[in-house]
Amino acid sequence: MTIDEASQALADLVADAGEFGPGDRILDVGFGYGDQDFRWLDRCKPEKIVGVNVTQGVATALPFPDETFDKVVALESAFHFSTRDQFFAQALRVLRPGGLLVTADVIPFEVEEKDSADARKVQSPAFRSRAGIVYRTVLRRGLRDGEKLKSELAKIDYVVAVARKKA
Numbered sequence: 001m002t003i004d005e006a007s008q009a010l011a012d013l014v015a016d017a018g019e020f021g022p023g024d025r026i027l028d029v030g031f032g033y034g035d036q037d038f039r040w041l042d043r044c045k046p047e048k049i050v051g052v053n054v055t056q057g058v059a060t061a062l063p064f065p066d067e068t069f070d071k072v073v074a075l076e077s078a079f080h081f082s083t084r085d086q087f088f089a090q091a092l093r094v095l096r097p098g099g100l101l102v103t104a105d106v107i108p109f110e111v112e113e114k115d116s117a118d119a120r121k122v123q124s125p126a127f128r129s130r131a132g133i134v135y136r137t138v139l140r141r142g143l144r145d146g147e148k149l150k151s152e153l154a155k156i157d158y159v160v161a162v163a164r165k166k167a
Helices: 003-017 035-044 055-060 084-094 117-123 125-141 146-154
Strands: 025-029 048-052 069-075 095-106 158-164
Touching: 003 035, 003 069, 003 095, 003 158, 025 035, 025 084, 035 048, 055 084, 069 084, 084 095
Parallel strands: 025 048, 025 069, 069 095
Antiparallel strands: 095 158
16 A cells, blocks of 8 residues: 555545535645545535645634534644644534534643643654554555554554534
8 A cells, every 4th residue: 555545545534434425515624735635525525625724823713604614624634733622613613513523633642731742742753653653554554444544543642533513
């Protein structure tokens, strides 16, 4: 499996967890190059995908009216947000009732401080070593099995999480 195939598998995992489908209006916060958005357009046929970059605090002050989107997704971008709490509040605001917030990211469980500890963890040599091992394993084994991929990602405190806004 190539890194592109691994990225596609992760995008598919996020789309499946988020129940992406026809008619959805999706906000992708921190879309990067947008490869996952093109994949979701082809695979899930949403009505619309809007991507916003994470620069200049946009993720914590989303420039959209309340209840605009069916799905809000942050694929490997939430660790850039200052803070995640502000992003979650903004995501809740722009989600329609019954909408889903989907995140896929590194969540350092053992960090208890609320300062920049999780940022320090992601930069630590120990974390990078564990992350590198997992990605090499994914590529070497060709992990196309979603459950196996989840298991490998869990080894680096990687979480795909979904939350539904009350209807």
